[in-house]
Amino acid sequence: MDERGTIPRLPDAELAVMQALWALGEYPAHTGDIAARLEKDWKAPTLLKLLSRLEERGFVAGSKEGRANGYTPLVRREDYLASESRSFLELLHGGSLSSLMAALYPETKLSKEDVAALERILEKGGK
Numbered sequence: 001m002d003e004r005g006t007i008p009r010l011p012d013a014e015l016a017v018m019q020a021l022w023a024l025g026e027y028p029a030h031t032g033d034i035a036a037r038l039e040k041d042w043k044a045p046t047l048l049k050l051l052s053r054l055e056e057r058g059f060v061a062g063s064k065e066g067r068a069n070g071y072t073p074l075v076r077r078e079d080y081l082a083s084e085s086r087s088f089l090e091l092l093h094g095g096s097l098s099s100l101m102a103a104l105y106p107e108t109k110l111s112k113e114d115v116a117a118l119e120r121i122l123e124k125g126g127k
Helices: 012-024 029-037 044-057 076-094 097-104 110-121
Strands: 060-065 068-074
Touching: 012 029, 012 044, 012 068, 012 076, 029 044, 029 068, 044 060, 044 068, 076 097
Parallel strands: none
Antiparallel strands: 060 068
16 A cells, blocks of 8 residues: 555556456465466566565565465455546546446446446445
8 A cells, every 4th residue: 555545556467466366265375376367378487576566565475385485465356446446436537426427328228227236336325
């Protein structure tokens, strides 16, 4: 997190590694397990460099397990998603949910189920 308490945005490659790590669910995870979840076939040095950057940024904790390294996420997927969504809404729509919805559905009518789901979210205050 930065000094304002927000989670910094990750570059695409680092985000792909985090998504692979989050998908594993059991920690610490080894690089081979993470690599198996990635869509790209990165060489080991590339993956290790990305994990090192994520560790420097405070997204993961690395640990030595014998000859292997283990990695544990320090930022939850849900927290990162919420931070990125808020940032996107502020940056592109000035914080306006109605502006976002108008952009997503400019000519399409929402289904009754979609409207009901949005109403439930709004009733809970966005939670």
